[in-house]
Amino acid sequence: MAASRRGRRPPARGRRGWPVAALAALGLLLACHRPPPPAVAVWFHTGQPAERALLERQVARYNAGQPPLPVRLTLLPEGSYHAQVQAAAAAGELPDLFEVDGPYLARYVWQGAVRPLEALLPPAVVADLLPSLRLQGRVAGHLYGVGCFDSGLGLYADRAALARVGARLPAGPQEAWSASEMEAVLARLAARDPDGAVLDLKLNLHGEWESYAFLPLLVSAGGGVLDPATGRATGFLDGAASVRALATVQRWIRRGWVDPNLDDAAFPQRRVALAWGGHWDYHRYREALGEDLALLPLPDFGEGSRTGMGSWQWVIAAASPRAEAAAAFLAFLLRPEEVAATAAANGAVPGRIAAVARSPLYREGGPLRLFLTQLAGGVAVPRPATPAYPVITASFQRCFEAVRDGADPAA
Template sequence: MKKLLFVGISLLLLVVAVGCSKSESVDGDGQKNITMWVHVSDENEEGKVYQKRVEVFNKEYASDHVEAKIEFIPRSGNGGGYEDKVNAALTTSTLPDVITLDGPNTAAYAKSGVISPLDEYVKDQDDLLPSIKQQGTYQDKLYAIGVSESSVGIYYNKKMLQEAGVDLKTLPTVDSPWTWTQFLELCKTLTDKYKKPSIDMQLQAKDEMLTYALTPFVWSAGGDLISKDGKKADGVFNQAATVEAMDFIQTMLKKGYTTRTPVKQAFETEKYPMKFSGVWTVTDLKTNFPEVEYGVMPYPVSPNTKKLVSPSGSWQFAMTQTSENKEWSAKLVDWMTNKESNIELSRSIAALPVRFSSEEVMSKEFSEQMNVFMKQLKETGHARPVTPAYPQVTRAFQQAVDDISFYDQNHDIQKVLDARAKEMQTAVDKAN
């Protein structure tokens, strides 16, 4: 699973009226053609799994005269390519029957009439992890199903921690997480020992990684980005809980435990003893840095609440509103996210399952590190806000983190949050 990126949805989604698809859904001999676009290359492992699952789908339903066709449209480094083609198809009414979309985009696509509800067709929703249902639901209707799950944790170099006098048996677990205070003490021990940052928190990121990885600190403190009904940001994002979470991040910077300008691949090359990163780093370490002996610990928690919260969500499959074969299109969405597809993808890349049934199988095959991620996700996973205003909300959050990082310029946390909350509120008001 590669690092999460987010590209704001084009305003086309808010203004284009989606018309009928121009693709032929039924040909002359009664063959039903289901078209699907995906955001990855057919040359990477994820794309190969998608291709294989489509081929098996076609064999399974050949007697029903149904054929699914997959088109690979890889995203560029800045997230373009795939989204550009989706937006272009909106203007020309040439969307396929099934598309992939990033989790936070659900509300915007649903509100704009780009995707259609799945509830009428997908009946085994109880098997889906709560975090998957949360990210794919808008106004109490399920619009999309995640193809895999993801999470973030703290990677640690076993050898470097032991050399600093840390007993690995005392490290936190999902059942017994550390508070931010305890984590700061560990960071002090490591920074004192190695005379360099103890962890790369990826604060240099200018993309969705900041929101994805850092929002759980806000949630742990009892805060949120916007209200549950999606109508209020000012008075929510800038409340005391968010100040507490941002103060923890700022303290990490002030004390030199982390940095905005980390050494490239500092953890992987054993320069920093810890790294804050997602499940995708498991694959990177296995493939490119197999000599690194590492473990994974869960998020530290607010000392006030002691509540462990972790991020969740990744890319999803959805059926477009323009599909003329909704029953079969929904069946393809269900197929691409079913137990067998989940297991095959998990075995091919470091991807967490989206279903309880597939998790039961993979938990026996996963490494110790992957099972930490799975347990944390299953018990504490929290989806990002499902709101049509998400592109503006996430940008404001990222800018707030960037603002408080410049603590030497006397950026007062409360003032920063007040300003960014107003930006969020403006976007939320327009979206509603």
């Protein structure tokens, strides 16, 4: 017995404590690799700083309300945003809620990347959206995208300069200058101008600006890029009406009436009396011209004044397992007070009728009310809602630049 007891090994110091320490270390390791709690993944392009900062505050306010699922926001560079979203779509790794530029919506629908929103958003909210937003967001009979704002396009004018040549100021689309009246105004302005350049078409800009700004002129003339009956460009983009519209713009350029605007300052420096421009130009133009600043509709090329429309839209991924939670955050962003805040941050047209009265710029009597009138009154025309839009817009941009540089519009 004694020998047996002497043969036993005494317990090592601390041996009984090692399982506890090991379990603690394992717990710490698992905690470090624990997946994040469920959240609604949202992607947003890093556009204007004020708009970005507002969305971050909106996310914080929404999350502070303790929704069923919080929102996790990811900001992506605007320059590469579309490419990153396309890559995520191809890899099946889209977030729950993300933005798309309005004209590209049909491509995502065709890819099966996004889902209809009718069953996810309150009908009263959808009904209160600007008609232009409902039109832009509808593809193949379903609403796939909604925006908190839309864009405005018009003709900014120097009241004093126009008064000196006796030009009238159209109050709305129905009173827009005809093509011939606008040419007469340009000629009178040029006769009093040192270099004869009196119109800014923002020829310093390229890419989507050309499609957004000048496709409405083709529609105003009775043309366009795609035949609505056949969906084909042949015989329509090169048809008589479209050619006539492009030839008119080319004539303005050839006569020296258009400032090349290489410094993007032709209008605020008052080198020109008229400027093709969007809602984003208003504040710097107002600062430069003060009470002399006026906003006019684009000219009527024969079938009524037309203007551009379209901007960023929110969509929900088709494969999202959190679609209802994503829609809840989207409904929050579409509240009138949030829509008004977004429009105030980026200067765009409020996307809901209920939010317009909150905007000093767009409410009745506001200096940019014309933009709202155009979007709500059927004057604005969408860019073609087709999966082939990236090809179409690139083709039109090449066509426009060739005409700008002197090519035959009918070629």
